[in-house]
Amino acid sequence: MEERHDRGTPRPIGGIDEADVDRLRRAISGSTEGLWEWDVPTGMVWFSPQAIALLSDQDADSPPLDWGAVRRRLHPDDADDFNAALDQAADQGELDVSFRLxxxxxxxxxxxxxxxxxxxxKAPPVTLAGxxxxxDELHRALDRNAYLAAIVDAADEAIIGLDxxxxxxxxxxxASRLFGRPAAEVLGQPAALLAPWVRLDLLPDLFPRALRGETVTGQxxxxxxxxxxxxxxxLTLGPVRNARGTIVGASIIARDVTSRRAMERxxxxxxxxxxxxxxxxxxxxYTVSHDLKxxxxxxxxxxxxxxxxxxxxxxDAAVDSCRRVRNAVSRMSQLIDDLLSLSRIGRPDSPPRRLDLPRLLSDLADTFGPRFQERSARLELGPNLPPAVFAAERDLARALENLLENALKYACDTPGTLVTLGALAEDGQTRIFVRDTGPGIDPDYHQKIFGLFQRLDASKPGTGVGLASVAKVASVLGGRAxxxxxxxxxxxxxxxxPDPSDPEDSPH
Incomplete structure (x- = not known):
């Protein structure tokens, strides 16, 4: 029995049954893999016909191949790895290398x-066979998978697979960026540990729906x-299927819509x-047309x-008529001035900012204190004032001036009236107040008095715009009066x- 070496040189094979050799030849010829044998000292390589067909686009009658012929067809990017693998195999007796031709x-x-x-x-090796x-198809599939995996990994959305x-x-x-946890920390862990919404919403309801083949969106x-x-x-939750179409788990796609939802709000x-x-x-x-008319x-x-x-x-009668006309014109002028002042509230030339509240209230107390003394009343500052308030200084000062003017008109008819200008921080808000010990107001009028041109006592001077201005200032600044x-x-x-420490509640 003989075996042919380099497609021409006979070589005896001892101790092998000829039938076994025939079966081996048939197996080799039917295989998609090629075989080779490398004589390391001489550098001679025997390639089976299948190997020749794979490596050279030649038929079995073409000239013999060796590693040099393979090297000449190597892709340049793979040459170093291929040569290093051959050198290592010649030294250690094992070869495993992937390369492009x-x-x-x-x-x-x-x-x-x-x-x-x-x-x-023998060591070092004299002969290697393999x-x-x-x-090619496997590598290209792996490249496609790696490409898709890179796309998935670079996505802004959190993409999570569950079994x-x-x-x-x-x-x-x-997912690592969105939830602040690396993959090594969460892989293999129950999804319920991720966040309360997984435990409370996904597992009881949405997750079983995904396992039944349903894709759930808009959560x-x-x-x-x-x-x-x-x-x-x-959130989007959907089924994950294997190559046979069997549902083997679910995927969660979570997108950060914080900015969008804030904009919607x-x-x-x-x-x-x-x-x-x-x-x-x-x-x-309607009101202006009536009151100006x-x-x-x-x-x-x-x-x-x-x-x-x-x-x-x-x-004499003519002089009296002129006086009454003058008074009516003066009232109209005051109405127009007050309406213009009302219209200026919230204008961008006086934007909200962080104000020194104690200083603002102290300045108002210094300005109005003498006027209260003239009415035999007393104006004092409240204790423990919050350090700041987020507001437009011109608008807030005007609103507080209106409240103090209101107290002068309606609360100081009785000597000894005490008026307190103060503020406190409560429930995420800065609450500024003007408190008096005057006659009080019937609850039926508590809302009405903040309406435009509303006055409880027509005998008192004024246009009825002051408290309406207070209400508008509070509303423009995101609060209420x-x-x-x-x-x-x-x-x-x-x-x-709103408290200046909470920018979410600050007016924009």
Whole structure:
């Protein structure tokens, strides 16, 4: 029995049955792998016909191949690794290397593996034998998978894989960034440990739906990270199937929509504010037209009387008519000034900022203190004032001036009245107040007095715009104004504004 070496040299094979050799030849010829044998000292290599066909685009009658012929077809990027693998194999007796060859139909991947035959038993190796296999499809599939994995890992969205027991089996870079935990920390852990929303919402309801083959979208949850950062997340949950189509788990895609949801909330708030302003404008136009018309009617009436007085030569009556016309014009001028002041509230030339609240209140107390003394009343500052308030200084100062003017008009008819200008921090707000020991206000009028041109006592001077301005200032700054009072028990007027330490609540 003989075996052919380098497709031409016979070589005897001892102790092997010819039938076994025939079976081996048939197995080799039917295999998609090529075989090779390398005589290390001489560098001669025997390649089977299948190996020749794989490596050279030649038929079995072409000239013999050696490693040099293979090297000449190597892709340049693989040359160093291939040569290093051959050198290591020649020294240690084992070869396992993947490489690309440049063939007529393009570059293809191959894998060569080999070792010292058991019968050789020599070190360093004299002969190595092994196989060579076309692994191009495998490598290209791995490249595609690596490419897709890189895309998934670079995605901003958190993409999480769960098995059927809801344990985390995959965790991309987006998940690490979103939840602040590396993959090594969470892989294999129950998804319920991830966040309360997983335990409370996904596991009882959404996760079983995914295992039944349903894709669930449009789910929004709130998540707080370990550093207390609050996130709004949009979730998509769906089934994961294997190559046979069997559902083997579920995927969670979580997208950070915190900015979008905040914008939506601001748009909703802006819509409500726009509707409120529209209603206010309608009421404003009606009220202004009515209240501005009143002085005009007065002027018209007394101008007519003045004409009659002049015709009759009644100078005293004419002087009285002129005085009344002058008063009506003065009232109209004051109304217009107050309305212009009201219209300026919230303008961008006086934007909100962090104000020194004790200084602001102290300045007001210094300004108004003497006027209260003239009315035999006393104005004092409250204790423990908060250090700051977030507001437009011009608007807030004007609102507090209106409250102090209001106290001068209505609360100081009785000597000894005490008026307190103070503030306190409570429930995430800075609440500024003007408290008096005056006659008090019936609860039926607590809301009405903040309306435009509303006055409880027409005998007192004023236009009825002051408290409306207070309410508008509070609203523009994201807060509110109200009064607490009972007849005979004095009154406390409040302006509550968002705390400057919470920028979420600050007006924009």
């Amino acid at each position: 440049r063939l007529a139909d393009g570059d293809r991947w191959f894998r060569a593996r080999g070792a010292i035959p058991e019968a050789a038993g 196989s060579i296999q076309d692994v 059927r027991d809801a344990a985390i089996v995959s965790w991309n870079g987006g 929004f949850v709130e998540h707080r990270r370990d550093d207390a950062t609050r996130l709004d997340l949009a 601001r748009l909703i708030a802006a819509g409500r504010d726009l509707r409120r302003r529209s209603d206010e404008l309608e009421q404003f136009v 009143s002085p005009l009617v007065t002027c018209t009436g007394y101008v007519g009387l003045l004409e009659e007085d002049l015709k009759a030569g009644d100078s 109200w009064v607490e009072s009972e007849p005979g028990l004095g009154a406390t007027f409040w302006i509550a504004l």
